[in-house]
Amino acid sequence: MNAEPSGRSTRSSGRPDLLDGAVWTGQALAGVLLLLVMLSVVAGIVGRAVFASPLPWVLELSGTALLFMTFLATAYVARQDAHVRLELLDMVLSPRAIRGLDVLALTIQILVTAALFYASAALVLNDLDQGTTTGGYLRLDRWPITAIIPLGTGLLLLQLLRTLVQRVRTGRVTRG
Amino acid sequence: MEWWAFLLLFLGALVLLLLVRVPIAFAMLGVGTVASVIMFGGWDSGLQQVALSAVQSIDSFVLTPVPLFILMGEVLFRAGVAHDALQVLNRVLGRVPGRLPVLATGGGALFGLLSGSTLANTALFGSSLLPEMNRFGYSERLSMGSILASGGLAMIIPPSALAVLWGAIAQVSVGPLLIAGIVPGLLMAVGYLVVIAYWSVALRGAPRDEEVARASRRETARGLLRHVAPLALVILLVLGLIFFGIATPTESAAVGALAAFGVVVLAGRLNRTTLRAAMVGTIQTNTMIFFIVAGSVLYSQLLSFSGATRGLIGAMTDAELAPLLMLLLMMLAVLFLGAFLDQVSIMLVTIPLFMPIVEAQAWNPIWFGILMLINLQIAGTTPPFGLNLFVMKGVAPPETRMGTVYLSALPFIGSDLVVIGLLIAVPTLVTWLPGLMTT
Amino acid sequence: EDDGEDEADQAPEEDVEAADDDDTDPDPVTLEFVTAFPEDEELNDGFWHWVEEVEEQAPWVEIEYAGGPDVMDPTQQIEGIGSGALEAGTMPGDYYVQQAPFADMMRYTPYTPAEERENGVFELYEEIHREALDVQYLGRSMAGVGQVLFLTDEQIETPNLEGLTVRTSPATEPVVTGLGGASADIPAEEIYTALERGTVDGFGWAGVGPRGFGWYEQVEYELAPRFYDSAQSIVVNADTWDELDSETQDTLMEITAEVEPEIVDIYEDIALEEVETWREEGGVELIEFTDDEAAEVLELAYGDPGWDAIDWDGIVEQTPQAEEIRDIFEEGYGDDFEDAVPGGATVTRDGE
Ligand code: NA
Ligand code: NA
Numbered sequence: 001m002n003a004e005p006s007g008r009s010t011r012s013s014g015r016p017d018l019l020d021g022a023v024w025t026g027q028a029l030a031g032v033l034l035l036l037v038m039l040s041v042v043a044g045i046v047g048r049a050v051f052a053s054p055l056p057w058v059l060e061l062s063g064t065a066l067l068f069m070t071f072l073a074t075a076y077v078a079r080q081d082a083h084v085r086l087e088l089l090d091m092v093l094s095p096r097a098i099r100g101l102d103v104l105a106l107t108i109q110i111l112v113t114a115a116l117f118y119a120s121a122a123l124v125l126n127d128l129d130q131g132t133t134t135g136g137y138l139r140l141d142r143w144p145i146t147a148i149i150p151l152g153t154g155l156l157l158l159q160l161l162r163t164l165v166q167r168v169r170t171g172r173v174t175r176g
Numbered sequence: 177m178e179w180w181a182f183l184l185l186f187l188g189a190l191v192l193l194l195l196v197r198v199p200i201a202f203a204m205l206g207v208g209t210v211a212s213v214i215m216f217g218g219w220d221s222g223l224q225q226v227a228l229s230a231v232q233s234i235d236s237f238v239l240t241p242v243p244l245f246i247l248m249g250e251v252l253f254r255a256g257v258a259h260d261a262l263q264v265l266n267r268v269l270g271r272v273p274g275r276l277p278v279l280a281t282g283g284g285a286l287f288g289l290l291s292g293s294t295l296a297n298t299a300l301f302g303s304s305l306l307p308e309m310n311r312f313g314y315s316e317r318l319s320m321g322s323i324l325a326s327g328g329l330a331m332i333i334p335p336s337a338l339a340v341l342w343g344a345i346a347q348v349s350v351g352p353l354l355i356a357g358i359v360p361g362l363l364m365a366v367g368y369l370v371v372i373a374y375w376s377v378a379l380r381g382a383p384r385d386e387e388v389a390r391a392s393r394r395e396t397a398r399g400l401l402r403h404v405a406p407l408a409l410v411i412l413l414v415l416g417l418i419f420f421g422i423a424t425p426t427e428s429a430a431v432g433a434l435a436a437f438g439v440v441v442l443a444g445r446l447n448r449t450t451l452r453a454a455m456v457g458t459i460q461t462n463t464m465i466f467f468i469v470a471g472s473v474l475y476s477q478l479l480s481f482s483g484a485t486r487g488l489i490g491a492m493t494d495a496e497l498a499p500l501l502m503l504l505l506m507m508l509a510v511l512f513l514g515a516f517l518d519q520v521s522i523m524l525v526t527i528p529l530f531m532p533i534v535e536a537q538a539w540n541p542i543w544f545g546i547l548m549l550i551n552l553q554i555a556g557t558t559p560p561f562g563l564n565l566f567v568m569k570g571v572a573p574p575e576t577r578m579g580t581v582y583l584s585a586l587p588f589i590g591s592d593l594v595v596i597g598l599l600i601a602v603p604t605l606v607t608w609l610p611g612l613m614t615t
Numbered sequence: 616e617d618d619g620e621d622e623a624d625q626a627p628e629e630d631v632e633a634a635d636d637d638d639t640d641p642d643p644v645t646l647e648f649v650t651a652f653p654e655d656e657e658l659n660d661g662f663w664h665w666v667e668e669v670e671e672q673a674p675w676v677e678i679e680y681a682g683g684p685d686v687m688d689p690t691q692q693i694e695g696i697g698s699g700a701l702e703a704g705t706m707p708g709d710y711y712v713q714q715a716p717f718a719d720m721m722r723y724t725p726y727t728p729a730e731e732r733e734n735g736v737f738e739l740y741e742e743i744h745r746e747a748l749d750v751q752y753l754g755r756s757m758a759g760v761g762q763v764l765f766l767t768d769e770q771i772e773t774p775n776l777e778g779l780t781v782r783t784s785p786a787t788e789p790v791v792t793g794l795g796g797a798s799a800d801i802p803a804e805e806i807y808t809a810l811e812r813g814t815v816d817g818f819g820w821a822g823v824g825p826r827g828f829g830w831y832e833q834v835e836y837e838l839a840p841r842f843y844d845s846a847q848s849i850v851v852n853a854d855t856w857d858e859l860d861s862e863t864q865d866t867l868m869e870i871t872a873e874v875e876p877e878i879v880d881i882y883e884d885i886a887l888e889e890v891e892t893w894r895e896e897g898g899v900e901l902i903e904f905t906d907d908e909a910a911e912v913l914e915l916a917y918g919d920p921g922w923d924a925i926d927w928d929g930i931v932e933q934t935p936q937a938e939e940i941r942d943i944f945e946e947g948y949g950d951d952f953e954d955a956v957p958g959g960a961t962v963t964r965d966g967e
């Protein structure tokens with residue numbers, strides 16, 4: 001965590017703080033997870049070819065890893081302002097109007113994220129309560145899997161709030 | 177609510193959010209959440225459905241080739257291996273008229289590997305070839321057009337992350353779909369070469385006399401062996417594993433990514449900076465895509481539950497349109513959406529509405545998928561808002577006008593349309609190769 | 616509306632009966648159903664028969680169709696119904712094992728739905744569906760179809776799958792691994808290609824379906840005996856059910872009980888047609904083992920190995936009634952499980 005990748009980040013001014021660290025760690029973990037998926041899928045092929053025993057859990061877990069990667073890194077992508085958006089009106093609007101829209105858009109993103117956070121947290125509690133499992137052969141408890149969504153969206157929520165505060169305070173215009 | 181009223185409200189709300197610059201992923205999830213609360217029995221049950229569908233959208237092994245293909249491309253790209261190969265090919269081409277645009281096309285076909293997204297390809301060729309084209313005095317439009325077109329080749333010629341995504345969401349077998357892209361992709365490349373040749377020679381878009389650093393045959397051969405052969409091997413490995421049914425697309429992608437690391441290590445190009453850049457680049461592209469995908473299942477469930485899917489199919493059936501007309505309408509819809517949305521979003525919006533029609537018409541889904549992918553490539557490069565165009569504008573010299581970028585893409589789009597026409601007339605061009613896979 | 620008048624003309628007895636009970640029908644109600652399988656699949660034939668009977672015998676009840684797996688993932692539909700996102704649906708018990716592990720044991724039944732109503736299993740099901748899933752269990756829309764194992768080109772002489780990889784679901788996995796085979800988890804959409812390319816040497820599925828999906832074209836052998844029951848449940852959100860007036864509740868229950876034996880007949884016919892298609896169009900041969908060998912296979916399904924394959928402790932923890940159900944099941948198995956398979960251990964017209 002000693003360096004930042006290049007990118008138009010909107011992190012806090014000055015030294016990275018706890019939130020910056022968490023956001024960066026999330027995406028780094030996503031990267032590590034991807035490497036693990038790569039290695040275990042290859043190990044699965046070797047297992048099948050050499051030991052004639054397929055590793056069915058590899059397939060099941062690689063899907064789950066994708067879910068984890070996405071939600072671990074989403075706050076980071078939001079900070080890089082790299083979520084795809086339509087910039088249809090940018091050419092006709094004044095910078096001031098764009099700034100206003102930015103604040104509006106950020107507020108909407110925050111509301112959507114809050115709803116996702118609430119919905120997924122409720123799902124996790126429900127899963128814990130009901131003992132819901134995943135399908136397939138592994139029949140894992142589902143809550144540790146669904147829990148990545150409140151975790152990821154919680155972090156995303158904090159990042160978006162910070163971006164909003166900065167935008168209102170400094171008036172910087174987003175550029176993806 | 178009538179199905180068409182729901183559809184209009186839903187899409188209207190989506191467009192409104194997009195217009196006020198809400199990122200597409202948030203807009204889809206937001207509208208989906210509100211609709212879900214209304215349609216699925218209230219707050220608690222509606223929100224539960226939002227969360228469940230987000231898990232279901234992404235937690236799927238069918239999708240796992242996507243990050244692995246992106247990783248494979250990023251590793252080769254960031255380590256400069258792809259760039260080296262480009263240099264060698266440049267020398268091989270020597271005095272071919274329109275050398276650099278041809279290189280862009282050939283490179284696009286070869287580095288179909290660098291297909292994390294068409295955007296990445298456009299960025300690679302835009303930043304490496306465009307300055308050189310300017311220096312040699314190529315027509316600005318020819319330069320940019322050839323690069324925009326080559327980016328699209330990456331999407332059709334396997335391995336292609338976006339083809340995997342299309343197949344996974346449309347529930348079309350991903351392996352055959354990937355293999356099916358080979359012939360149409362090559363046809364597109366041939367079309368581009370014809371455009372470039374005509375433009376370079378007849379329209380004098382290329383400089384008369386280019387100074388080319390001449391290399392001896394031995395040097396060229398060595399360059400090919402060192403820089404091009406390893407890449408070709410990686411591609412053949414990945415495609416071979418899929419074609420011969422030795423491994424699933426996920427497994428082939430994992431092998432491909434590992435092989436890419438192998439190539440980079442052997443080339444002595446793997447260091448911390450490269451690794452970090454490749455990982456960050458991969459995760460960023462992947463997350464961007466999958467945060468949009470997170471809303472996809474909810475979206476298609478709502479369309480079904482509201483009756484919009486069945487209503488639309490009913491309306492299409494009642495209208496008794498000729499199949500060809502129906503196909504053209506669908507392709508026009510994609511082009512229209514291409515004015516507003518990125519390719520991933522267009523897939524998510526159209527697949528739940530299109531696939532039941534494909535099924536009802538008994539069209540070959542793989543053939544349809546390839547047509548859609550070419551169509552999506554065109555949508556990404558048609559004015560006014562193809563995302564590729566903006567990437568191009570971003571890497572082009574600052575004085576380049578958007579109008580020039582628009583015009584540059586048009587001849588290549590024309591060529592793609594010819595290819596699409598050909599594939600519609602002769603579907604075997606698409607279905608032949610994947611057909612061989614199964615015998 | 617015209618249909619309603621026609622029916623009234625054609626079925627005067629029912630009108631008389633209704634008039635005996637009550638002067639008027641209850642207030643109109645609408646129930647919106649999802650199905651785990653696509654609308655036109657044969658796996659829904661029993662459900663559509665039930666819908667017809669409901670519309671005929673309880674004209675004030677309108678059954679609306681909300682859609683199939685396109686509306687919600689089949690393995691999540693039960694959650695949607697429990698939460699109230701959906702009102703009602705029909706799906707195999709296998710599709711709600713994730714939410715309630717007891718569903719795993721439902722396939723072990725040796726009984727027809729009618730027998731389950733007599734021996735107390737039905738009431739226990741009703742109770743545990745409510746407790747664990749927040750849904751009212753009405754009964755069966757499909758029953759009496761066993762699980763079948765198919766092999767592509769390996770003509771085995773004895774029940775031994777060593778060296779073979781077979782596509783399984785949790786419903787066929789214990790038998791396949793018990794016979795020494797390797798099981799592969801391949802989604803249904805990929806089965807055809809997997810068979811074609813030899814990724815697997817066979818597959819397991821219910822006795823209805825291989826025809827519709829075309830898989831029979833890719834296999835040469837069918838193994839007997841079959842095992843387990845591939846049943847589907849009809850369920851309604853508990854609150855939605857409780858809000859129905861009691862006459863509607865009773866009528867729906869009665870209709871379901873009445874229709875269940877017809878559903879068993881429907882699937883018996885479909886299963887026979889399936890087998891004919893496999894034999895005549897697919898050239899699929901039946902491999903039958905000796906009685907002792909067959910008993911060995913059934914032991915893997917219904918004996919200790921079979922029961923060990925499911926999370927029994929988890930089931931009992933969530934729904935202690937499962938112990939009682941298991942006892943009732945085991946009474947029905949017979950000495951060498953010869954009576955354990957509700958749809959019959961072999962299904963063939965030749966054998967009749
Ligand atoms: Na490609
Ligand atoms: Na466009």
